[in-house]
Amino acid sequence: MAKLDLFKFVPFRLNRLAAEVSAALSSEYQARYGLDIPEWRVIATLGFRNDACSAQYIAHCTRTHKSTISRAVTALMTRDLIERVENASDRREFRLRLTQRGHALYEELIPRLLRKEREILSCLSAQERKDFAGLLGKIEASLELVQTSKAASETEAY
Amino acid sequence: MAKLDLFKFVPFRLNRLAAEVSAALSSEYQARYGLDIPEWRVIATLGFRNDACSAQYIAHCTRTHKSTISRAVTALMTRDLIERVENASDRREFRLRLTQRGHALYEELIPRLLRKEREILSCLSAQERKDFAGLLGKIEASLELVQTSKAASETEAY
DNA sequence: TTAAGATAGTCTCATTTGCAACCATCTAAA
DNA sequence: TTTAGATGGTTGCAAATGAGACTATCTTAA
Structure with missing residues (x-):
């Protein structure tokens, strides 16, 4: 008779662990800066790369649905944290980059998140x-x- | 100047990995048996324990919100996969357990999921x-x- | 016995998010 | 060219889910 112990089942453990770790981090970017996860992913991607990149690129490399990224981009633009410029060579897409305010937020947030990660892995x-x-x-x-x-x-x- | 590479950031990696692994498994319980994740968690918990247990217990040990479990329980009862009996000593709660059909589904599903887990970890x-x-x-x-x-x-x- | 607080489960509401249709634009091939 | 198909981005819609109010029941202490 087959049995499966959820607590030893790796897919379940990964889900639970990811949810818990996300919750621990969200207190930083959510409560303090009002960013949700998709918004944070946009900021993180733009902050890490020095050049501007498209929304599609962010969607691909963060594995987030493009409509979710689209909404995050809209929200971040209205908060003046990112800006977008037309791409002359392909007028379908926009090049995204952090504004000065966005950069400032990034610089302030990153050390906090890295500290949280260290805390979690300190065991x-x-x-x-x-x-x-x-x-x-x-x-x-x-x-x-x-x-x-x-x-x-x-x-x-x- | 602080930088954070998302691809090396453990919280992000855990999220992405958990999502990917879940997607790989859902083809088994979702597409084939029409179970969503909360429903699968109820089945898994009841199948692993031999005795009946309450919805609250399932919510606690799978770390799922009680309203989500409540909905899953309702859905599984209408599909005759689980049943609930009153608890004479505490009439607020119900003891849940798999029906015969539920047991049959469990027995059929578990080997498939364990095989998937092995596949994923075969690297x-x-x-x-x-x-x-x-x-x-x-x-x-x-x-x-x-x-x-x-x-x-x-x-x-x- | 009664009252206050805790707990099990359900339900409504608001938010989030994936899907898919859609428009504009680009590319490639006839 | 022109046309068919691919691609970037937006939006409407529906499904999923967490928060929290609510009812019923239990517990504890005055």
Whole structure:
């Protein structure tokens, strides 16, 4: 007779852990800066890259639906945290980038989030953290969640 | 100047990985059996425990909101997959358990899900899988997502 | 016994989000 | 060219879900 212990079932554990970790982080960007998760992902993507990029690019690399990104972009523009400029070579898309205010928010938020991440992982030794990152990477690669060298060049096209 | 690479940021990676793994599994319980995630959690909890338990217990141990569980219970009852009996000693709560049909579905579904889990983790060696489970466990424990011996006895009260 | 507070479960409401239709624009092939 | 199909982005709609009010019931202490 088949049995499945939810508490030992990796998919369930990942779901629960991700939800818990997200909740812990949201107190930073949500409560303090009024950003929801999609908005934070837009800010994070634009802040990390120095060049402007399209909404589609953000949707692809954060694995978020394009309509969700579209709404986040609208909200962030009305708050003057990002701006968009027309792309002369392709008038369908817009190039997005942080405004000065957006940059300031990014600079203020990032250290807080990195501190939270350290807190959450502080139960692991340095070696264990490294191992954990490596194992996550292997699973991501096998699910094609990360860019192989081939896929990376395709991503550039976005 | 602070920077944060989303692709190396563990909270983001956990979210993305959990979403991807869930999507891979949902093709089993969703497409084939018409169960959504909350419904599957109710089935899984009832199938694993031999005794009947309350909706509140399921909500607590799967970390799902009680209103979500309530809806899942209603849906599963109309499909005759679970049944509930009054609890004479506390008439506020109901004891839930799988019906025969529910048991049959459980027996059919579990091997499929376990196979999927194996597939997803097949990119890791046996030792790596063990390590990964152990590291997950440490993080869960530090976030109090799992029952310590003390918390376990409290859980019994549900 | 009574009253205050806790708890189980349901229900309504508001929010979030994915889907898909849609428009504008681009690309490629006839 | 012209046309068919692909792509970027927006929006309306529906489904899912959490918050919190609410009822019924239980518990505890005055």
